Amino acid sequence: MFRLFRLVPLLLLPLLAHAKSDTEAAATLFQHDQTLGQQNLSPEAAMDALLADAVMVPLRRAGSFAKSKSEAMQALMAGPLAEGRSIRWQPVRVGVSADGKRGFTAGYQTITKSDGTDARGKYLAYWQRQKDGWAAFAYRMIPAPADAPLLQRLPDFSAPAVALDGASASLRLASLRAAEQAFSDRAQVVGLGPAFTEFGRDDALNLGGPANVEIVVGAKAIGTLVGGGEPATGSSVYWAADAAVDVADSGDLGVTFGFIRIHPGAEGDVSKIPPPIPFFTVWARTDAAQGWRYIAE
Structure with missing residues (x-):
């Protein structure tokens, strides 16, 4: 029995290691998204830094998807970001998969127009972790009323401690x-x-x-x-x-x-x-x- 009690901490080590790595991955993704959002970049520069080369962005008016960074940027710059001089945003939710390679963030945007007025928006991004870091593989933004959101941090998604199955x-x-x-x-x-x-x-x-x-x-x-x-x-x-x-x-x-x-x-x-x-x-x-x-x- 004594040996069994000594083994319990060892058996828990993989789970604790996962919990730590999962938490770190979520924190890293949240920080990455937040840092990009705080730079107050031009819309074109912001989207270039944010989006993956193979990003998919739903284009409601066209009834289709943009399926590359160039297509997405062209559509966004002609649509919701057309009058933007700069854009900033703040994520309020993050979730990361157990393997640390997929994640999502959601939050609020402020687009400063060329006339100096601000327009607000909300966004959702689905991320893939690539060799050079996180990049948004899916992205959606919609307008919001002028009222300032609360920016209350929502609970992170907690991935399971182990892979769910060995399926292909x-x-x-x-x-x-x-x-x-x-x-x-x-x-x-x-x-x-x-x-x-x-x-x-x-x-x-x-x-x-x-x-x-x-x-x-x-x-x-x-x-x-x-x-x-x-x-x-x-x-x-x-x-x-x-x-x-x-x-x-x-x-x-x-x-x-x-x-x-x-x-x-x-x-x-x-x-x-x-x-x-x-x-x-x-x-x-x-x-x-x-x-x-x-x-x-």
């Missing part, structure tokens, strides 16, 4: 793609709001719309937000991860890219259906049995 990369990708499909399928049955409540984590975040000053936190609050104006059952939209999927090797954090499509009206005239809406969603799981739940979108 293809199986990990398939599991997340299936989770997104199940999410959409469920909305067709119970309604959009209830599905968002069911498939989200208690600490999930949603950037909200242009009328929301603060980032919306919690699956229940998000369900209420997106369910407004929706039918009691069924959904006005359906979607799938039909553009791309990425999952950390540790199997606990990933992102889906796809398109939201609107169901035809009662008359079934497909010519009146708006173009699909591109989206990306960050997913997490801390228990393989529980499955994937969205954590940021």
Whole structure:
């Protein structure tokens, strides 16, 4: 028995080492994003420093994705950053996968225009750690009201202590793609709001719309937000991860890219259906049995 007690600390060492490395990785990513945001760079210089070469940015008006840094910068500079002289931001949430190679941040932006006035915004970034450091592999920004947000730090995502399974990369990708499909399928049955409540984590975040000053936190609050104006059952939209999927090797954090499509009206005239809406969603799981739940979108 004495020998067993002596072995316990040794058995815990890998878990403690992971907890330390996971915490350090999250702190490093948060600091990286925060440091970039505090430099008050020109929008072009900021995006060049922030985005990965293969970044994907949803372009709602075009109904597509920018799929490279050059495409993304061109779209952003012609869109939300067109009148910007400088941009600064502050992250309020960070999460990093157990292997320390994937992560996400979300926060608030201030864009100073050429006339000296400020415009506020919110952003979500999904990161990959590359040889030369972190780079945003997915990025989304939306406008926000002029009111100043609270900038309250939200709890970090805590990755599981060990890799969830030994599945191959293809199986990990398939599991997340299936989770997104199940999410959409469920909305067709119970309604959009209830599905968002069911498939989200208690600490999930949603950037909200242009009328929301603060980032919306919690699956229940998000369900209420997106369910407004929706039918009691069924959904006005359906979607799938039909553009791309990425999952950390540790199997606990990933992102889906796809398109939201609107169901035809009662008359079934497909010519009146708006173009699909591109989206990306960050997913997490801390228990393989529980499955994937969205954590940021």
